[in-house]
Amino acid sequence: GGAEKMSKDGKNRGEIILPGEAGFGDYINLFGQRIPRFAIKPLDRKKWITQKWPLSDLLIRDHLEGKHYIAVLGKYYPGYAIFDIDSRSKAEAGEIRARAGLDKSNSMMYSSESKDSHHIIWIPEYHGKPPTLNLLGDVLKNFIRMEGIEIYPQRRRPIRLPFGPHQPLLDIEYMGLDSWKQKLYWYEKLNPLDLSSISHHQLILDFEPGPGKLELPSNIFQEAEFLLKEGLQQPSSRRHSQWLILNYLFRQNVPKET
Known part of the structure; x- marks a missing residue:
């Protein structure tokens, strides 16, 4: 109908995108590190399986449809950052989020399979510019050590792609978002957080x-x-x-x- 729009840019390849949605090309641009390897986990298995060939669109779409889990390595300039918080309650994860200077205006919290595992996804900057993958890890190493958490994406260890149906958003404001297209649309509207504002960040020489x-x-x-x-x-x-x-x-x- 009239509310629909065809994507005009090449990255979404003419895909029909409704108001309040983002396209598959946007998702790939942000998260889709295809090489040198990725990991896949069937829903009924506990262990990840490493695959050493380029990640396909089909496998990513299957992740977004909830058929399995896909985990990827980080790009040189990651357009996202994830705090991986294990063995903590939602309230404790929220406290860590606040200590990082994150809230619902600049991050989203979602569960990661197990009850006490939480991911907080946000958009990093460093002095107004996108940080490299190495810079992201270096600047935050003191903070994550003090908090007992991990930062992703990384160069060697893959992280589960966000916004799949088995990774429900936990903020009340975002709970009504049904599809990954809606979740991505609102993610892209988050305010970036400058790494230099995070307490105990490591200065870069x-x-x-x-x-x-x-x-x-x-x-x-x-x-x-x-x-x-x-x-x-x-x-x-x-x-x-x-x-x-x-x-x-x-x-x-x-x-x-x-």
């Missing part, structure tokens, strides 16, 4: 040590602490010493402005 390969000593902390207290005691590369000290300070999360 953007200081280059200069030409040549720089070997960091195994006792970097002791050497850096000595340099901070005593200064250069013998002929040495001042740049090398600056690198050691900066590395030490950033590992301690001392702000750049200090």
